[in-house]
Every structure is written in C-alpha cells, then in structure tokens.
Amino acid sequence: MSLDLFKKMINDIKMLGRVSLLRYCGTGESLLNKHFLEMTRYAYEAKVADRYELVTNGFLINNKSSILLPRYLDRIIISVEGLDDQDYITYAGAKVNIHEMIEKFTVLFNNRKECIIHIKTHNHAVEGEGRLEKFYQMFGSICDEIYVENLVQLWPETDSNLGVEAGFRFGGGNAKSRKVCPQPFKSMQVQANGEVVPCCIDWKRVNVIGDITKMSLREIWDGDLMRSLRLKHLGGQKDITLPCADCTMNDYSDPDDIDDFVEEILARVTR
Secondary structure (H helix, E strand, O other): OOHHHHHHHHHHHHHHOOEEEEEEOOOOOHHHOOOHHHHHHHHHHHOOEEEEEEEEOOOOOOHHHHHHHHHHOOEEEEEOOOOOHHHHHHHHOOOOOHHHHHHHHHHHHHOOOOOEEEEEEEHHHHOOOOHHHHHHHHHHHHOOEEEEEOOOOOOOOOOOOOOOOOOOOOOOOOOOOOOOOOHHHHOOEEOOOOEEEOOOOOOOOOOOOEEOOOOOHHHHHOOHHHHHHHHHHHOOOHHHOOOHHHOOHHHHHOOOOOHHHHHHHHHHHHO
C-alpha cells in the first residue's frame, strides 16, 4: 500500500469513528513495506483506534524497527514456524538462521516499553518429546506472552492443518458450527490496492465490498454490498455464499457467536 493511500484510509477511520482495533496483517508481510514505520506513526498519532497490533513473521525486524515499532504499537504478535532452521524449511519453505532471529527478538523485547511482545507457534511444530519445553526455553524469556495455537482447517481451498486435528484453534475443545458469521458485523480488511473485503479469509477477494480509492470507509461499511452480505448470513444463506460456504474460521477460531441473536440483529439492520 502506498503511504498516501494509507493516510487516506486513516483519515476515513476518523470519519467512521474510533475503532476498537487496528491490526496490520492479512495477505503478505507488513514489514516488507518501506513506509511501514511511518504508517504506524501516522495511525498512532491520529488516535483512530483503542489498540494497535502487528502480526509478523519477524524476519525483517531490525535495530531501527525494534526501537520505533514499540512506540506506535500496543502488541506485536510474532509467528514462529519452528525450533530450528530445518523446521522453517519444512513448515514455511523458508531459509532462516534461528539464532539470528532470536537475537532480533531479544533486541525488540528489550526495547518494548509498554508494548506487549507475543510469540506463538503451532502445535505441529512442538509435537514430539521435549519440543514444547524447548519452545518455552527458547522464547519464554524474550516475550510477554507465549502461546501454542492449534492448526485448523481455516482457509477456503487450502489444506491448512498438516493433518493435525486438535479442535478449536485457541485452547482446544470441540469446534462449533456457526450459522451466522460475526465478521461482517465487526470487521473489514483493507487490501494493499484499496479493495475492501469483510475479513482476511477472503484471500481471493471474492466478496469485494468496496474500494477506498473510490469510496470512504463509512460508505463501504454502510453500503449495499456489506448490507447484502449481512442479510445473507442472517437469512441462513451462509452455506451458499462464497467464500463463506467453504470457510470454517468461526467454527474453529472465533469466540464470538451471534447465532442466538439473529432476530434481534435482523431487526436492527432492517429498520
């Protein structure tokens, strides 16, 4: 995303109203953007959100970003794909030096101030004798929060759990089938080119509900396309709406459940 388009998005959020969470994530790695540090500063100083978060693989964290990112973020979530160089080749298809990564994370942690450093991995990476303990030993002292997520079948048209079935993504337990997805009622994702989708699961951009190069976020949030999607879900058409029909994000990873409030929500959105 260009810096000018990002500033336009932030100014749109001001008009929309302060949001609960502004999260840098989605398709691609945010730190690849050469303007990213300036973007985080601009958004933070605009005071458009209660919280600011970054989800990153941590590859491109350096001394400069280790100092500046904690000034403009409340939480940095680092996804760790394994415990050694070979794990990264196996799980991520990437060549890394795990020891250099740990050194980078240590510098970031030491500069964090009020920013929370969250390091997570997936359950497949810590399977086997002693691997969970090794994960905690390697990263436990250089983060404020440490977590193991269960790999789940999340993304439409992908095989995303590596054959590991451990139930709900956060903390295990049984997944629960949802009739209505909460995402269109609480979130939007703005892509790098300005296109807007209701959530990150729509990686193919099947449900483009607007474009901030042509519309404001307020117009998109209150627009006909978003309204139509909400009504489809409330009307029991989730399973015939793409890509929602093939999505299990809410079944496996979203604690919000609005199925019991369909009539109340329907009354609000149709009045």
